[in-house]
Amino acid sequence: MSNLPNQESGSMLDVPGDNASSGKGHPKGLYVLFVTEFWERFSYYGMRAIFILYMTKMLLLDKALAANIYGSYTGLVYLTPLIGGYMADRYWGNRKSIFVGGTLMALGQFMMFMSATFAAGADKGLSITLMWTGLTALIFGNGFFKPNISTMVGQLYKEGDVRKDSAYTIFYMGINAGALIAPLICGTFTDFKWGFLCAGLGMIVSLVIFYITKNKYLVSPEGRQLGVGANKLNDVAPPDASGAPAKSAPAFSSQQLTILIGGIIVAFSALYFGAGIDVWGSLIYGMTLIGPIVIITDKTLSKIERDRLWVIILIMIFVIFFWMCFEQAGASLTYFADEQTNRHVFGMLMPAAYFQSFNAGFILILAPIISAVWVYLAKKGVSPAAPFKQSLGLAFLAAGFLFIAFGCKVIPADGASILFLTGLYFLHTIGELCLSPIGLSMVNKLTPGRFTSLMMGIWFLAIATGNKLAGTMASLYPDPTNPVHPHVLGFEISDLHSYFMLFVGFSGIAAVMLFLLSRKLQKMMHGIS
DSSP: OTTSBOTTTSSBOOOOOOSOSSOSSOOHHHHHHHHHHHHHHHHHHHHHHHHHHHHHHTSOOOHHHHHHHHHHHHHHHHHTHHHHHHHIIIIIOHHHHHHHHHHHHHHHHHHHHHHHHHTTSSOOHHHHHHHHHHHHHHHHHHHHHHHHHHHHHHHTSOTTOTTHHHHHHHHHHHHHHHHHHHHHHHTTOSSHHHHHHHHHHHHHHHHHHHHHHHHHHOBOTTSOBSSSSOGGGGOOOOOOTTSOOOSSOOOOOHHHHHHHHHHHHHHHHIIIIISOOOHHHHHHHHHHHHHHHHHHTOTTOOHHHHHHHHHHHHHHHHHHHHHHHHGGGGTHHHHHHHHTBOOEETTEEOOGGGGGGHHHHHHHHHHHHHHHHHHHHHHTTOOOOHHHHHHHHHHHHHHHHHHHHHHTSSOOTTOBOHHHHHHHHHHHHHHHHHHHHHHHHHHHHHSOGGGHHHHHHHHHHHHHHHHHHHHHHHTTOOOTTOSSOOEETTEEOOSHHHHHHHHHHHHHHHHHHHHHHHHHHHHHTTTOO
């Protein structure tokens, strides 16, 4: 990835040097995190590429149930970062959290391998039990791993270093390099157990690389070892009323604990018993409602800190809509690829799982270009603020669904052209690059250091909600044999065209609303762009 644009010079990226503040190139630690995340994402996306196909083809679950399980799993892997972030901030630090998380994820993938090994038998009970055990390990493992490795990227740079946005884009390429290769390897096997085994081995490689390189390269600009102690030691709370500085960030106050525990119980009960939402959805949505309130009510926050946190919380609402639509890739769009798309390429039938590499492949091509655009605009003094960039992301998401909705108007007998899914993933990739890495960088820049990992976990709550909603929406995938058509907010889903137009509406309206709010949100960022 050495041909990425340099944030400072706009030329090709310099050979990475030591973690100095010269602004030339990037610290070597960034590339350690890049490779570690590459293999962890290989593990995650390799499993995800075949997960819903495994449930429907080997466990013989119906599409609606498989989609809901998929949504619960992908939602919960973004919920548990709240736990992992809190443990790193208060007790373990980033490094220990990453090791614990990686170990759990490796065990989870091997449990999925065992599940698929027994799935060929007549009794699917053992396979399903092993699947849920594996999913549980993956969910909690991801919670410890994901927020902490993302946080360490920002810790490699001094406060205000303009290279941070570029660094997160490079890091994001590591994520997508793993996501590109994973479906091509794990999705090749018709016997899904070998795909799960490859995913488990990828996680082991990630842990080994991190262990060998961490002490030498994961250091701050001042040479301090990163991620060793609790993150609360990296920042102090503002002075109290008498002017005396606090020595460290306080633990949750009794008020915050009451909000956290009582709020989750009330929200869960209202959603589960009142709204009839399933247990995992109630948990995810309840945590997403209550988590931000716990942070924003912290009495050590200054007015500027609170304003900046409100920006993150408000943008989280729009991020939910983005991921609800975007994450159709692993569910309804996989059904579309498997059943309604002509997958014959050069006389060979391409596995449906391969389509999940398209987004990652486009990111590797487009990330340097979009990163260079942000650098160019910054040099000209016209760089748009993060909220505006993210509204563009939602707009491109809507355009992608509009494109495939057009392709679904009339589907030939041999299936829709591969160009429609390709065009969708191309447009969605541009949207993702405008929203996701910018969001990671924004959380790191706007959050006080004592809450960094915890706030990153709360940011992932929005993604958790979006993923869970994605499964719910995928369960509405139209069945031509069913005369009863589902409705969403009064909109009838009668065929694939109307189904995909629903996502055009959600993402398009969200794009317009965030665009209109972007100027106000920029003011609340108090000089941080």
